[in-house]
Amino acid sequence: MGTIRNYPTPEGTVLQKDFQIRVRAAGQVEWQEVSCYQVKVDMHEVRCASMAYFDFSQEAEVEITCPALFFIYQVDVRPLSAGIKAEYDSKKIRLHLDRPVKLSIEVNRERFHNLHLIAGRIREDRPEPESGNTIFLPGDLKKVSVHRTEDLVRQLERMPEGRCVYFGPGLHYLEECAMRIPSDTEVYLEGGAVLVGTFIISHRENIRIHGRGCLYLANFERFGGLNAIRISHGRNVRIEGIHLINPPHYSVYIGGSEKIEIEDITAFSCEGWSDGVDIMSSTDITVKDCFLRTSDDCVAIYGRRWDYNADSRNITVSSCCLWADVAHPTVIGTHGDYEHDGNVLEDIRFEDLDILEHREHQDGYLGCMAINAGDKNTVRNVVYEDIRIEPFQRGKLLDIQVKRNPDYNPVPGGGIAHIRFKNITYTGCGEVKSCIRGYDAEHIVSDVTIENLSIRGKKAESLAEAGIETGPFAKEIRLLS
Known part of the structure; x- marks a missing residue:
C-alpha cells in the first residue's frame, strides 16, 4: 500500500482558490485536502497562478475541481513528455501518478492561472530535531x-x-x-x-x-x-x-x-x-x-x-x-x-x-x-x-x-x-x-x-x-x- 505525505498550511500564508485538490494513495478510500499556494507569474501583466505540493510512495490518485469554472472543456498536462493523461468531465479532473513528477495543469487552455502540481518522493533525510547539534x-x-x-x-x-x-x-x-x-x-x-x-x-x-x-x-x-x-x-x-x-x-x-x-x-x-x-x-x-x-x-x-x-x-x-x-x-x-x-x-x-x-x-x-x-x-x-x-x-x-x-x-x-x-x-x-x-x-x-x-x-x-x-x-x- 502506498503512502501520502501531505503538509499543513500555516495561517497567514497567501493561498490561491482557483483549484481544490484532494489526493490519496492508490487503493485507499480516504482523501486528503492539499492547499494551493499563490505564485505570481509574468512581469508584463502579473497574474496569480497556483502551486500545490505533496509527497508519495508507489502510486497516488489526484482529484481536482475548479470552483469558479462553469464548464471544463479541455485539460492539458505538461510537460507532454511525462505522458500523463487527465481524465475529466465538465466539473472534475482526475490524475493517476506512478512516479514523482512536476506538472503544469492547464484548464481550458489557461497558462497564467494554471496549477503547478509538485508530486515528490517521500524523503527520509529529515534531521533529528531534538539533537544537541x-x-x-x-x-x-x-x-x-x-x-x-x-x-x-x-x-x-x-x-x-x-x-x-x-x-x-x-x-x-x-x-x-x-x-x-x-x-x-x-x-x-x-x-x-x-x-x-x-x-x-x-x-x-x-x-x-x-x-x-x-x-x-x-x-x-x-x-x-x-x-x-x-x-x-x-x-x-x-x-x-x-x-x-x-x-x-x-x-x-x-x-x-x-x-x-x-x-x-x-x-x-x-x-x-x-x-x-x-x-x-x-x-x-x-x-x-x-x-x-x-x-x-x-x-x-x-x-x-x-x-x-x-x-x-x-x-x-x-x-x-x-x-x-x-x-x-x-x-x-x-x-x-x-x-x-x-x-x-x-x-x-x-x-x-x-x-x-x-x-x-x-x-x-x-x-x-x-x-x-x-x-x-x-x-x-x-x-x-x-x-x-x-x-x-x-x-x-x-x-x-x-x-x-x-x-x-x-x-x-x-x-x-x-x-x-x-x-x-x-x-x-x-x-x-x-x-x-x-x-x-x-x-x-x-x-x-x-x-x-x-x-x-x-x-x-x-x-x-x-x-x-x-x-x-x-x-x-x-x-x-
Missing part, C-alpha cells in the same frame, strides 16, 4: 514566529561541525530579512514551513539547505534586489527539495563559487531581472530535476559580473522543466571581463530538458538555446542533448551569436566554438528564424553540429528546412539528419 524552531500554524538572525548565527557558530537549524511547520520571519549561514551548517525547512526572508552564503563552505518548505519573498519590492538564495564565493553547497516563491531578483544566485548542487527545487518569479538560476564566474555546478518558471532567464551562465571575475566551466543542467514567461529558457555568455581579455565559458551541458514556454517580444533576447557571446567572452564545448521544446508564444529555437548588445556589452565577444545539438524536438509553429552568426572576421562562430533536429514531427534535412540562418562569420556549420 540542532537549533529546533518548531513554528506555529496559528501565529507568526520571528527569528533574530544574529542570535541564530551566534548559536550555530558555538556548535561543533555538523550543526543544523530546523524550521518546523509555520510562518517564520527572519528579522532584517536575511540569514547569513556559517560554514559546516545544515538548514532544514520541513514541509509546511513558510519562511519570509533570504539565505546568504558568503565566503562559506560545506552547507546544505533542504527539505520541503518554502522561501516566500512575494512582498518585497523589485528594486530591493533580494535573491531567494545567494551563494557568493561559496564552496561545496547543496540546495535540495524546497520551493522558492517570487523573489524580486534571482531565485538562486551563484557567483565566484565552486562545487554547487541544485536539485529538485521549484521557483516562480514575476519581476524584471528575476532570473531562475544564474551562474557567474563559477565552476563544477549541477542543476538537476528542477521546475523553474521565471520572468527572465531560467538558467543563465556568465563570466565576470559585479565583484566576480573568473571563467565558468564544468556546468550541467539536466532533467529540468524550464518556463520563461520573459526572455530565455537558457542563455550563455552575455557578461564578462571586457576591460581585459574576457572570460572562457566552457564544458557546459544541457540535457533531458522540457522547455514549456519562451515568450519574448524584444528581438535581442530570443532563443530557447541561446549563446550570445559578448564582453570578449569565448564560449566553447557546449552540448544540448535531448531537448524537448513545446509550443511557445514568441521566440527562436536557437540563437548562436558573437555580438555586442549595446545595453550590456561595451565590446563584442571573442568567439564561439565546438557546439553540439543532438535530439532536439519542437512541436509548435510560428517561431522566429534561428540564427548562427559571428561579429566580424576576428570574432567568429565555428564548428557547430546539429544532429537529429525534428520540427513539427518532421526531421530537418537542411539548415533552410530547420529555419536556421547563418551569417558570413560562421563556418563549419553542419546539420546531420
